[in-house]
Amino acid sequence: MRTEPSPGNLPAREHLPAGNAGTPVLDVVIPVYNEEKDLQPCVLRLHEHLARTFPYAFRITIADNASTDTTPLVAARLEAEIPEVRAFRLEQKGRGRALRTVWSASDAPVLAYMDVDLSTDLNALLPLVAPLISGHSDLAIGSRLARSSRVVRGAKREFISRTYNLILRGSLQARFSDAQCGFKAIRRDVAQVLLPLVEDTGWFFDTEMLVLAERAGLRIHEVPVDWVDDPDSTVHIVKTATDDLKGVWRVGRALATGSLALDRLARPFGDDPRDREISGVPKGLARQLVGFCVVGGLSTLFYLLLYSGFRTFSGSQVANALALLVSAVANTAANRRLTFGVRGRGGAVKHQAQGLVVFGIGLALTSGSLVALNAATNDPAHSTELAVLIAANLAATVLRFLLFRAWVFPDRRDESPSTVVASHTPAVPVGPASPVYTTATQSPYGSGPAPHETTSYGTTAYGTTHSPHDHQTWGDATMQLQPVRPNDHDPRDAR
Numbered sequence: 010m011r012t013e014p015s016p017g018n019l020p021a022r023e024h025l026p027a028g029n030a031g032t033p034v035l036d037v038v039i040p041v042y043n044e045e046k047d048l049q050p051c052v053l054r055l056h057e058h059l060a061r062t063f064p065y066a067f068r069i070t071i072a073d074n075a076s077t078d079t080t081p082l083v084a085a086r087l088e089a090e091i092p093e094v095r096a097f098r099l100e101q102k103g104r105g106r107a108l109r110t111v112w113s114a115s116d117a118p119v120l121a122y123m124d125v126d127l128s129t130d131l132n133a134l135l136p137l138v139a140p141l142i143s144g145h146s147d148l149a150i151g152s153r154l155a156r157s158s159r160v161v162r163g164a165k166r167e168f169i170s171r172t173y174n175l176i177l178r179g180s181l182q183a184r185f186s187d188a189q190c191g192f193k194a195i196r197r198d199v200a201q202v203l204l205p206l207v208e209d210t211g212w213f214f215d216t217e218m219l220v221l222a223e224r225a226g227l228r229i230h231e232v233p234v235d236w237v238d239d240p241d242s243t244v245h246i247v248k249t250a251t252d253d254l255k256g257v258w259r260v261g262r263a264l265a266t267g268s269l270a271l272d273r274l275a276r277p278f279g280d281d282p283r284d285r286e287i288s289g290v291p292k293g294l295a296r297q298l299v300g301f302c303v304v305g306g307l308s309t310l311f312y313l314l315l316y317s318g319f320r321t322f323s324g325s326q327v328a329n330a331l332a333l334l335v336s337a338v339a340n341t342a343a344n345r346r347l348t349f350g351v352r353g354r355g356g357a358v359k360h361q362a363q364g365l366v367v368f369g370i371g372l373a374l375t376s377g378s379l380v381a382l383n384a385a386t387n388d389p390a391h392s393t394e395l396a397v398l399i400a401a402n403l404a405a406t407v408l409r410f411l412l413f414r415a416w417v418f419p420d421r422r423d424e425s426p427s428t429v430v431a432s433h434t435p436a437v438p439v440g441p442a443s444p445v446y447t448t449a450t451q452s453p454y455g456s457g458p459a460p461h462e463t464t465s466y467g468t469t470a471y472g473t474t475h476s477p478h479d480h481q482t483w484g485d486a487t488m489q490l491q492p493v494r495p496n497d498h499d500p501r502d503a504r
Contacts, residue, residue, distance in 0.1 A: 023144045034065035036117035040107040042074040044125045048083045051125045058131045072107035073098040105214025112200050124191035130235035137232045138194045146230035147199045151192030155233035162238030181220050188216040212249045213256035300348035301410050312336035337368035349418035363417040371405035
């Protein structure tokens, strides 16, 4: 069966090609602040591990967050001695700022970061980035809270970590298990779209990125890690926790008010099978059923309350008719908006008129059931009347959904003008990117200025211009990822 993807901001996820001379597949960023003692052992150990175990070309980037000790000198010496090491200095503090800046400037298709203390066992690095290289996932995180993880740390940090993740689950409905483990990776094409939405520049950067990614429908892969706490960590726990809670409040409020620039929460990026057009399959049936059941349940409660109220001063038939009429109008309006997604006032009168016809059918079913009950029993109990009406309403509900779907709110999308459907082939640049920078800071990836917090905007590798959300430039890619799929015959394909 032929399926087509819906248009999106990202191309379909593809397995990265194995050989691209001159461009590393992985760029591991190490954000540091006054780490003159730990930096060199960390970089040497990481470099040795990657050179021995990683099957792709790689780069290690030291992101110095305005250190005031000899960290910049150590970073410069490592850059001079090891070809795969790059050093980059920012004049402002903030782990999120460092990651955003370096990831934005990097040309590697997979971007990662880890803390300088190397608390996480490096054997988890390849499992972390493998789903991104294969095209299976968009982001990957190390989890210290997975069942198979082995963690050595004090009770205080364990309590704080688990409490924080419970807060995220309760307030932001997060499903990932560990937001603050300093061991994460992201595909560069995803980062170009996602990072402009992330406001935080400090420790909450990770959490905000993951929450937005999850709400956008991106796939997050979790890797259980072995982790040993660093007793000499310089992280200020109280201040970090306070800033994180402020970030949770800010992001939660933005999600609740709809102020975030997420087009829709059901994966606006990439190719999601839920967004594909498949011939012969009803569109949105499952979602409509759920919406109809919710509206129907609330309408039934509303109807029963009205019936009980009207029954105090009228007979059962009059009370049933009045309660059904009022609840039918409310039911039609709710299903129009919530179940079938009809917006605006256009056709509202017609829909209500058709809804009244459906109401007439329901009235006939419920009234008929009351007639049958009164014929069987001269003075039925009120509870018996309610039971009979509930049974009759269940039958009427099934018929109401079928009539709503097929007659009142039919799916007319096939009658609309044809839309352009995105191809599976990743978009190619429509022209050279032209970022304009206002700083003289040297880029870690070649000559020329590097992106900074106060930069203007330019055209990206996908031919679009990002809105000025965070004053950040997202530069052009220097390597186009060519998917390997034997069924594609796009003439733009370079194969």
